[in-house]
Each structure stands twice: as C-alpha cells, then as structure tokens.
Amino acid sequence: MTQLETMGALAKDAARKLRTASEEDKTKALEKIALALTTHEQEILDANRKDLDAAKGLLSPSMTDRLTLTKERISDMAKAVTAVSKWRDPVGEILEARDLENGLHIEKTAVPLGVIGIIFEARPNVTSDCAALCIKAGNACILRGGKEAFHSNQAITRIMRQALSESALDVNCVQLVEDTSRQSAAEMMTLTEYLDVLIPRGGAGLIRSVVDNAKVPVIETGAGNCHIYVDKSANPSMALDIIFNAKTSRPSVCNAAEKVLVHREIAESFLPAMAKKLSSKNVEIHGDQISCSLLPGTARPAEDSEWASEYLDYILGVKVVDSLEEAIAHIERYSTHHSECIVTDDPEAAKQFLASVDSAAVYHNASTRFTDGGEMGLGAEIGISTQKLHARGPMGVGQLISYKYVISGNGQIR
Amino acid sequence: MTQLETMGALAKDAARKLRTASEEDKTKALEKIALALTTHEQEILDANRKDLDAAKGLLSPSMTDRLTLTKERISDMAKAVTAVSKWRDPVGEILEARDLENGLHIEKTAVPLGVIGIIFEARPNVTSDCAALCIKAGNACILRGGKEAFHSNQAITRIMRQALSESALDVNCVQLVEDTSRQSAAEMMTLTEYLDVLIPRGGAGLIRSVVDNAKVPVIETGAGNCHIYVDKSANPSMALDIIFNAKTSRPSVCNAAEKVLVHREIAESFLPAMAKKLSSKNVEIHGDQISCSLLPGTARPAEDSEWASEYLDYILGVKVVDSLEEAIAHIERYSTHHSECIVTDDPEAAKQFLASVDSAAVYHNASTRFTDGGEMGLGAEIGISTQKLHARGPMGVGQLISYKYVISGNGQIR
Numbered sequence: 050m051t052q053l054e055t056m057g058a059l060a061k062d063a064a065r066k067l068r069t070a071s072e073e074d075k076t077k078a079l080e081k082i083a084l085a086l087t088t089h090e091q092e093i094l095d096a097n098r099k100d101l102d103a104a105k106g107l108l109s110p111s112m113t114d115r116l117t118l119t120k121e122r123i124s125d126m127a128k129a130v131t132a133v134s135k136w137r138d139p140v141g142e143i144l145e146a147r148d149l150e151n152g153l154h155i156e157k158t159a160v161p162l163g164v165i166g167i168i169f170e171a172r173p174n175v176t177s178d179c180a181a182l183c184i185k186a187g188n189a190c191i192l193r194g195g196k197e198a199f200h201s202n203q204a205i206t207r208i209m210r211q212a213l214s215e216s217a218l219d220v221n222c223v224q225l226v227e228d229t230s231r232q233s234a235a236e237m238m239t240l241t242e243y244l245d246v247l248i249p250r251g252g253a254g255l256i257r258s259v260v261d262n263a264k265v266p267v268i269e270t271g272a273g274n275c276h277i278y279v280d281k282s283a284n285p286s287m288a289l290d291i292i293f294n295a296k297t298s299r300p301s302v303c304n305a306a307e308k309v310l311v312h313r314e315i316a317e318s319f320l321p322a323m324a325k326k327l328s329s330k331n332v333e334i335h336g337d338q339i340s341c342s343l344l345p346g347t348a349r350p351a352e353d354s355e356w357a358s359e360y361l362d363y364i365l366g367v368k369v370v371d372s373l374e375e376a377i378a379h380i381e382r383y384s385t386h387h388s389e390c391i392v393t394d395d396p397e398a399a400k401q402f403l404a405s406v407d408s409a410a411v412y413h414n415a416s417t418r419f420t421d422g423g424e425m426g427l428g429a430e431i432g433i434s435t436q437k438l439h440a441r442g443p444m445g446v447g448q449l450i451s452y453k454y455v456i457s458g459n460g461q462i463r
Numbered sequence: 464m465t466q467l468e469t470m471g472a473l474a475k476d477a478a479r480k481l482r483t484a485s486e487e488d489k490t491k492a493l494e495k496i497a498l499a500l501t502t503h504e505q506e507i508l509d510a511n512r513k514d515l516d517a518a519k520g521l522l523s524p525s526m527t528d529r530l531t532l533t534k535e536r537i538s539d540m541a542k543a544v545t546a547v548s549k550w551r552d553p554v555g556e557i558l559e560a561r562d563l564e565n566g567l568h569i570e571k572t573a574v575p576l577g578v579i580g581i582i583f584e585a586r587p588n589v590t591s592d593c594a595a596l597c598i599k600a601g602n603a604c605i606l607r608g609g610k611e612a613f614h615s616n617q618a619i620t621r622i623m624r625q626a627l628s629e630s631a632l633d634v635n636c637v638q639l640v641e642d643t644s645r646q647s648a649a650e651m652m653t654l655t656e657y658l659d660v661l662i663p664r665g666g667a668g669l670i671r672s673v674v675d676n677a678k679v680p681v682i683e684t685g686a687g688n689c690h691i692y693v694d695k696s697a698n699p700s701m702a703l704d705i706i707f708n709a710k711t712s713r714p715s716v717c718n719a720a721e722k723v724l725v726h727r728e729i730a731e732s733f734l735p736a737m738a739k740k741l742s743s744k745n746v747e748i749h750g751d752q753i754s755c756s757l758l759p760g761t762a763r764p765a766e767d768s769e770w771a772s773e774y775l776d777y778i779l780g781v782k783v784v785d786s787l788e789e790a791i792a793h794i795e796r797y798s799t800h801h802s803e804c805i806v807t808d809d810p811e812a813a814k815q816f817l818a819s820v821d822s823a824a825v826y827h828n829a830s831t832r833f834t835d836g837g838e839m840g841l842g843a844e845i846g847i848s849t850q851k852l853h854a855r856g857p858m859g860v861g862q863l864i865s866y867k868y869v870i871s872g873n874g875q876i877r
Contacts (some may be wrong), residue, residue, distance in 0.1 A: 065795060069818050147840055153829055163850050172806060226510065241674070246849050260655070261678050266852040269680075287874040294876035357493050360856035381479060403869050404483050407574065415567055416874030424877065425569060425868065426561055437576050437659050439853040446797040451851035454839065456831030458700040462708035463838065 051344075053236050056191055056224050057350025060164045063219035064189040066159055070218060072138040075339050078182055078216035079134035085125040085212040086177060086205070093123055096204035097173065104197055108171075111301065115172045116197055119228055123144035124203075126177045127453035129429055133181040136446045140187045142454055156360045156455045161187030165449065167235050167431070168193045168259060173201035179250075180209055180223045182431045186449035187221045191244070193237055195251075196229035203227065238263035245451075248444075250432050253359070268439060270432030273303030273387035273416045274359050278376040278402065280313040287414060289393040292354035295390070295416045297330040301361050304388050304420040308356070308366040310376045313339075316369045320344055323367075332363045339369040356383045373398050377405045384408060387435050388417040404415060409435060411441035467650050470605055470638050471657025474578045477633035478603035483576055484632060486552040492630035493548030493595055499626040500541040500591060507537055508619035510828050511587065512804075518611055522585075525715065529586045530611055540591045543574045543843055547595040547657075548843045551859045554601045557728045559864055570869045572668070577599030577659035579863065580651050581606045581845070582673060587615035593664075594623055594637045596845045602865035603636045607651055609665075610643035617641065625760035639755065643652070652677035659865075664846050665772070678779060682853060684846030687717030687801035688773050689831045692790040694807035695726040699733055701828060703740050704808040706779075709830045711744040711802070715775045717847060718802050718834040722770070722780040723755075724790045730783045734758055736783075753783040787812050791819045803832040823849060823856035 050058070052245050067075075086093070096117040104116060145157040159409050163186045169175045176192055183190040192298055194202040206225035231327040238247060238259060238453030249259035260269050277295060279288045298339045311319055320343045334344060335351035346366075351366050356379075360366075370376045374393075380389050391402040392411035399413040400416035410420040424442035441446040464470070481489075486731055502508070511532040518530060555668060579602045583589045587617040597604040608616040620639035626635045640647050652661065661681050663673035674683050691709060693702045709720035725733055734757045738748055748758060749765035758781075767778050770793075774780070784790045794803050804826035805816040813827040824834040836844030836857035844857040855863040 065819075065821075068821065149838075149840060153833060189744070253650040264675050266680070266683075266850060268852070283681075284874070290874060292875055298877060301841070340837040384782060399871075403871075405479075407479075407482060409869065410868040410870060412870045414680055415875040416877050419567065419870065419875070420868075424563075425870075426563060436680060437574075438682070441865055442868050451855055454824040454826060454834075454856050455823065456829055456833065457813075457817075457827045460698070461833070462704055463712060463830050463832040 052228070054229065054243065055166070056226070057205060057240050059221040060189040060224060061190050061243050063221035064161065064163045064325045065190055066219050067187050067222055068186070070187065071187065074217040075138065075184055075187070075348070076134050078213055078218045079184060081212040081216050082177070083127040083130040083134065084183065085131065085208045086123060089426050090120060090123050090331060091119060093201065093204050094210065095199040096391070099200040100198055105235055106397065108197065112171055112197070116201070118173055118201060122174065123159065126174045128142070128177055129174075130181040133185050133429050133446065136185055137158060138185065139450050142356050143296055151461050153461050154457045157452050158455050159450045159455050162449055163188060164243055165190045165193070166193070166244040166265065168234055168237060168246040168247065168249045168251070168255065170195040170255060171197045173198045173205060175207065175250055176202045176205045176225070178429060179431055180259065182309070182446055182449060184222055185446045186413050190451055191224050191237070193225060193226035194229070195231050199229055234453065235262065239263060248432055268434050268444065269436040270434055270436060271303050272359060272385040273305070274357065274383060274385045275304060275388045276305050276308045276310060276380050276384060277306050277372075277392065277417065278310045278373075279315065279319060279371060279391045280391055280395060280398050281311060281314040282395035282398060283315065283392040284394055285315070288319070289323060289412070291390065291392055291416050293326050294324060296327065296332060297367050297420055298381065298418055302358075304418050305361070306365070306417050307359055308368070308383075309371050310368050311340075311380060312373075313369050313371050316340070318344060320367065326349070327365065330363060332365055335364060335366050339366040340367040359385075373401060377402060380406055380408075382454065384448060385435055387433065388412065388420040390417050409433065465650065466642070466655065467640065467647065467654060469818050470548040470640070471578070471654050473635040474605050474638060476655050477635035478575065478577045480633050481598070481601050481603055481636055484601065485773065486630040489547050489552065489598055489785070491508050492627055492632045493544055493598060493798045495626040495630050496591070496595065496623050497541040497544040497548065497713055498535060499622045503535060504537050506622065507532060507618050508534070510614040513614040514612055522611065526585055527612070532587055532614070532615060536588065540588045543588075543592055544595040547599050547860065549612070550599055551553065553861045553864050565875050566838065566873060567689070567875050568864060568871045571866050572869050573864045574867050576863055577602060578657055579604045579677065580607070580654065580658040581605070582648055582651060582661065582665070582669065583661045584609040584669060585611045587612045589664055589720065590616050590619045591623065592843060593624050593845055594792060595858055596863060598636055602854065602863055605638050605640060606641070606754035607640035607647060607652070608667050613643055616632045616791070618733070627695055652679060655679050660847055677700060682846070682858065683850040684848055685717050686849060687719070687798040687847070688721050688771065688797060689718060689798045689801055690722045690724060690794050690798060690803045691720050691731060691831065692724045692727065692784075692787075692794070692803070692805045693726060693788060695728040696812060697729065698808055699729070699736065702733070703737060705806055705830050706737060707740050709832055710741065710746060710779050711777065714777055717773075718832050719775070719791040720804075720831050721773055721873060722782070724782050724784050724793060724799075727753075727783050727785050729833050730754070730757060738762070741779065746779055748782060749778060751782040754781040757783075759839065773799075779841065787815060791816065794820055794822075794859040800847055801847065802834040804829065804831050823847065
C-alpha cells in the first residue's frame with residue numbers, strides 16, 4: 050500500500066464510524082476544534098511564519114496575503130468552525146417516504162458521502178473550514194494543500210486531530226497529505242477505492258487539471274465569468290449601483306461581475322454614466338466596437354479571448370446587444386454558468402432571462418455578489434459548484450450528503 | 464470540428480430550446496414517438512433481422528436474446544415511452560424558497576441537466592427508453608449503442624427523429640452516434656464542452672472503462688454484488704422465501720442476490736433447508752469452510768475472489784458469520800453498495816443494519832429484487848446508480864435534473 054492508500058483506508062474506517070455518530074458527538078468535536086485553534090494560536094502563527102519566510106520574494110503580494118495568518122484570522126477560523134457546529138445536521142433526514150401497495154415502506158434518507166478529498170492551494174484557513182464542513186455532514190476528509198502553506202496546514206491539522214482525539218470521533222476524520230508534490234495530487238485523483246468525491250478549491254488551472262485527470266467523481270467549483278445585462282427597461286440608477294457593487298466590492302472573487310451587456314436603445318446614455326461611476330475605482334473598460342465608440346478615450350477594444358475569461362481584477366468587459374435574446378445567446382456561449390443578472394423593470398424580460406439562462410444563480414435586479422453560502426442562507430460553503438451534477442451553486446453542509454433508500458417489509462418478494 | 468463535436472453542438476442547441484419547452488409539448492412529442500414505434504414496427508423488425516443475421520454464431524444465446532426484437536417487445540418499448548410521457552414533469556419545480564432579511568427572494572428551481580450522453584451495449588430497447596426519459600426531464604441526448612445492435616438502433620432513432628420533426632421539439636433532442644468503434648466511445652468520454660453527464664449502461668467492463676477514462680462527469684451504474692444477511696432472530700421460512708426469490712427470480716439482473724450471510728447460531732438448521740429449497744432451481748452453492756462442512760456434497764468451496772464479484776447466474780456464495788457486526792463488516796468490504804437485506808425479527812438488529820450498511824438500498828425483511836424504479840414508484844429508470852454523487856439507486860425522470868437558484872430583488876447590493 051502507498052502512503053495515500055493507507056490514509057484512504059484509515060479515512061474509510063473513520064467514515065464508517067462517523068456515518069452513525071450522533072449529532073451531539075459531531076457538535077462537541079467541532080467545538081473542541083474551535084477552542085483548540087484559539088488556544089494554540091501561537092503555534093499556528095509560528096508555523097505560518099515559516100511558510101511566509103520561505104515564500105519571501107517568491108509569491109505575489111496577493112498570494113502572500115492569502116497565505117498570511119494573523120490573530121484575527123485565526124479567530125475567524127475558529128468562529129467559522131463554531132458556526133458550522135451549530136448548523137443543522139442533515140444526516141438521517143427523511144427526504145421522502147412512501148408506502149407501496151404491497152406493504153413495503155420506503156424512506157429516502159440523507160446519508161454522508163463518505164470520504165471527501167480536497168485539493169487546495171495557498172489559503173491555510175481552507176484546512177479548518179473544509180474539515181469542519183465535512184465532519185458536520187458526517188464525512189471523513191483527506192486534505193491536500195499547496196506547498197506554500199505546508200507548515201501552517203500541518204500545524205492546523207495537528208491541532209484539529211489533537212482535539213478529535215479528545216472527542217468521541219475518530220482522529221482520522223481529518224488527515225493531511227504531507228507530500229505536496231504533483232505526484233500526491235495525481236495519486237489522489239485516482240484513489241477510487243477510498244475517495245467518494247474529490248473537490249478542487251483554487252484557481253482555474255488546478256480545477257481544470259483535476260477535472261481532466263480524476264477518476265474519482267469530482268465537483269467542479271469556482272470559475273465565474275459573471276454577466277450583468279442592462280435591459281432597455283432597466284432603472285439606470287439601480288443598474289449603476291449593481292454594476293459598481295458587483296465589479297468593485299471584491300474583484301478577485303468568483304461572484305464578481307466580469308462582463309456587462311447593455312441594450313442598444315439605452316447604451317448611448319448609460320455607458321458614459323457607468324464609465325464615470327467606475328472611474329472612481331479606476332476600473333478599466335474593455336469594450337466591443339460600439340462601446341468603444343461611445344466611450345472615446347475611456348474604453349479600449351477587448352480581445353476576442355476576453356469574452357470567455359475572468360479578469361478577477363478592476364477590469365470590465367462591455368458589449369452592446371440588440372436584444373434580450375442576443376444577451377441570452379452571448380451568455381450561453383461565453384459564461385462559466387456561475388452567476389448572471391438582468392437589470393430591468395419589465396417583468397416579462399426578467400421572466401425570460403431567468404428561465405433561459407442556465408447558470409447556478411440567475412438574478413433579477415440584484416448584485417451577483419450574493420452567490421455565497423452565507424449570504425444565501427445555506428451556511429458556510431466548501432466551494433461554489435459550476436457543474437450540474439449533484440450540487441450547483443454554494444455547497445454547504447447540506448450539499449455534502451448523499452441518500453439511500455431504507456426499505457422495510459414483512460417478507461415481500463417480487 | 465469532428466462529427467461528434469458537431470453532434471454535440473446540435474444537441475446543446477436542442478437542449479437550450481428544450482430547457483424552456485412546455486410540459487404539453489414534451490408529452491405530445493413522446494406520444495408521437497410511441498405511436499411511431501408501433502406504426503413502423505416492420506421497419507424495426509427488418510433492421511433487427513440484419514443485426515441478428517450478422518450476429519449469427521458470434522453471440523452467446525443470452526446476448527442474442529438481448530439483441531432480439533419481436534412485435535411484443537416493440538409494443539413494450541412503445542408502452543414504456545407512453546408511461547414516461549405521463550410521468551410528472553420535474554422541470555420548474557420549486558424545491559426550496561426563502562426570503563432573506565435584505566428582501567431578496569430565492570427559489571431553488573429544478574432544471575434539466577442539459578445534454579446527456581449514454582453509452583450502452585446490445586439491447587436496442589435502451590435507445591427508446593433512454594431517449595424518452597431524457598426528453599421528459601428536458602434533456603437532449605446523444606446515444607451510442609453497441610455495434611451488434613447498429614441497424615436496430617439506427618432504425619429506432621430514425622423513427623423517433625421523424626416523430627420529433629413533426630412535434631414542437633427540436634429533432635436533435637435525440638441523436639445516435641453511427642460510429643460504433645471504440646474511438647467514438649473514447650471521444651464521447653472527453654466531450655466536456657458539450658456533454659453535461661455521461662451514463663454508461665451495460666456490463667462491468669464498459670462501466671469500468673467509462674469511469675476510468677471519462678473527463679465528462681459520469682454516473683456509475685449497475686454492478687450489484689447484493690447480500691442477504693440471515694440474523695439469528697430471523698423467521699427462517701421468511702428468509703428462505705426472500706433468498707429463493709432474490710436469487711432465482713431473475714439471476715442475470717443487478718438486484719439479484721449473490722451472497723447469503725448466515726448467523727452461526729442458526730446455520731446448522733438453516734443452511735440445509737436453504738440448500739434444499741434452492742436445489743429445485745439447481746442453484747450451485749459456493750461456501751466458506753463452515754458452510755461447506757454443513758452442506759456436505761452440496762456446497763463447494765468459494766474462491767477468495769468470488770466474495771467481491773457478481774455471478775449473474777444460478778450460483779450463490781454463502782458464509783457463516785459470528786455476529787451482526789461481522790455481517791456488516793463483510794458487506795462493507797465486499798459489496799458494490801447496490802442492495803443489501805437483513806432478515807430478522809429483532810428490531811434493534813434491523814435498525815443497526817439499516818443504519819450501518821452504506822448501500823443504495825437497504826432492506827429489512829424484503830427481497831433485494833425491489834431495487835427498481837418501477838417497483839419503487841420512481842417510474843422507468845435510466846440505470847441504477849451505485850455511486851454517491853448526484854443520484855443513488857434507481858434514476859428515473861426525477862433524477863435526470865439539476866437545479867439553479869433564481870433570485871429576485873429590487874436593487875440589493877452587498
């Protein structure tokens with residue numbers, strides 16, 4: 050057995066026990082983890098210091114920021130674990146029940162997925178977030194973080210496992226892959242005997258690699274080339290506020306707006322007002338031909354490849370469309386099917402857009418930034434699914450489950 | 464573009480239109496398909512004759528039987544399409560709704576998956592079954608059947624497409640891959656741009672190959688190494704009836720019992736009675752050491768590899784266990800997680816078994832043969848999922864869907 054297979058077998062055994070653990074035992078274990086993270090704050094900071102020292106000069110400022118832990122961030126990690134511990138336990142819920150004519154009673158019952166593998170990059174807080182979500186939904190997890198955060202992840206996992214060892218749960222509910230080479234990620238992708246699902250958390254490159262290479266079932270997360278369509282019947286001031294918020298409140302996240310489509314009838318008045326508002330945040334506008342002609346000296350031409358990609362920056366792609374139908378067709382072609390919005394006062398246009406656009410979240414008159422487990426009332430999330438199988442949109446505790454049919458009879462045969 | 468990519472683009476376009484098709488239009492199109500299958504019965508029989516002539520001497524009797532169509536079987540195919548047409552349309556159903564404090568209204572709404580690829584083997588009826596299920600749930604499908612059934616599949620698809628062309632739906636809701644080489648199957652597995660999900664229907668080899676090689680999300684179906692555990696508190700006559708039914712009523716299907724585990728306390732009396740009952744159907748018993756010693760001259764020793772595999776034949780693996788826990792552990796280790804049963808009059812033992820065994824369907828005092836969409840009240844099925852992602856157990860119309868969040872506001876920003 051390879052080291053990962055051994056970890057897989059331990060995780061499977063832990064998952065077997067966790068499957069029938071009581072809600073109280075899971076909650077108490079998570080409370081212990083939250084407390085331990087706070088108590089061992091200095092240990093985590095020391096480990097993080099090692100990672101930061103090793104990264105000096107090698108990582109971009111934004112990567113360094115993601116890697117950096119502070120007392121406040123560790124406190125937030127502990128709070129996140131506590132919040133998850135209070136979330137409703139989905140396991141055992143009877144999703145449907147029916148009695149058949151032959152007397153069989155069938156209950157479709159929520160059960161844990163089993164063992165969840167998570168491959169992530171440089172944010173050490175992902176370690177405790179994911180572990181807490183998995184445990185709450187009755188799943189064991191095998192975490193494989195990026196090499197930049199190795200010491201931090203190791204310390205966080207050691208502390209969580211110490212807390213687990215003092216709880217009623219198996220310590221192997223949480224394991225960290227200490228080999229951060231490409232080989233370990235590749236091996237995880239083929240660990241079909243032990244992993245029930247693999248979730249990649251990180252940039253587009255990581256996600257593509259996992260989707261392309263995994264034999265284990267994958268939930269694809271993340272990429273958000275989100276569109277806002279400003280209809281001819283839009284309230285212009287509402288449209289400006291929504292675009293400003295969706296583009297500039299946090300440009301690096303997946304629910305930020307990347308593209309604005311404007312109906313031709315209002316483009317001449319709307320686009321200069323939009324450009325003016327966005328200029329306060331120095332947003333660059335990359336436009337199609339008409340947008341550029343309506344924004345001389347402000348917009349520059351967008352490359353063809355830009356329509357399909359995320360900027361994750363203070364850049365906005367802008368295109369003028371002739372109709373609602375053209376907007377829908379453009380989104381169908383270029384969207385990553387994360388979040389899209391129509392701004393309009395015309396209920397029929399809204400209805401058509403919401404029905405036709407095939408994305409995880411479709412909005413009428415609201416910012417795409419609301420596609421978030423916390424904001425949507427789904428609790429903390431392990432990622433935002435952009436695929437259609439299993440779960441779509443924010444995946445919280447309630448989405449980290451499967452179901453089984455429990456069938457009771459008194460001797461029925463067929 | 465390759466031919467499959469062209470088909471993918473046509474399917475995607477058809478799926479886009481089908482997404483917002485009315486229930487009435489889908490129902491009418493399916494009724495037309497059902498009628499056309501009956502009307503063009505002779506055309507299908509002629510095509511099937513070509514396949515049967517080509518297969519002469521090359522296929523086993525059971526494969527030839529699967530390939531063979533008769534008037535009655537074509538009538539059953541039409542009836543199956545009609546039954547699907549009457550099934551409740553799942554699309555548009557609001558699965559959850561909530562109002563947030565900020566005034567946003569969120570509806571989690573059922574939507575089609577999109578384009579479904581299906582790779583199957585020699586049964587031509589799969590062509591119309593799968594097409595009907597996909598259309599009812601608002602999905603376009605690309606079908607790729609085995610080469611043995613090529614002419615039959617081609618005729619059935621031509622007739623279905625002719626019916627679609629006279630309906631309100633796009634004719635490309637159903638397409639057949641005419642290249643039945645391994646290459647076409649391999650290309651389908653990588654068609655991520657066009658396929659939302661891939662479902663293999665067939666033997667263990669096909670399913671393994673798809674699971675191992677597909678980059679498109681797969682739903683694994685089929686293999687059923689199903690166990691019946693006869694507890695020390697079982698009603699022996701009920702246990703005999705259930706085992707006899709689950710083993711012999713149709714041994715070639717995935718919900719047939721393959722293994723029986725018997726508690727040591729009752730093994731001495733139970734096993735000879737079981738062997739006697741099964742002998743009326745000439746069932747071979749492959750036992751562990753104790754079973755063989757209790758059934759001298761009847762049971763022969765099972766090979767180690769048999770515990771993990773399906774016989775799909777009149778053979779039963781039998782093992783004596785010391786406890787309920789040992790039975791559960793054996794199932795955990797060797798089961799394909801399809802269907803397992805406990806026969807017992809002890810409610811506590813039943814409860815522990817049903818909670819601990821992690822299979823798509825777990826039974827107390829009933830035959831495993833009920834794991835079937837029709838039997839369970841879920842309607843016709845496209846397959847029985849043995850994975851935990853997305854859908855588990857029988858997948859009917861109601862499982863061929865995804866969801867999206869539809870969010871309405873009046874200018875909310877974050």
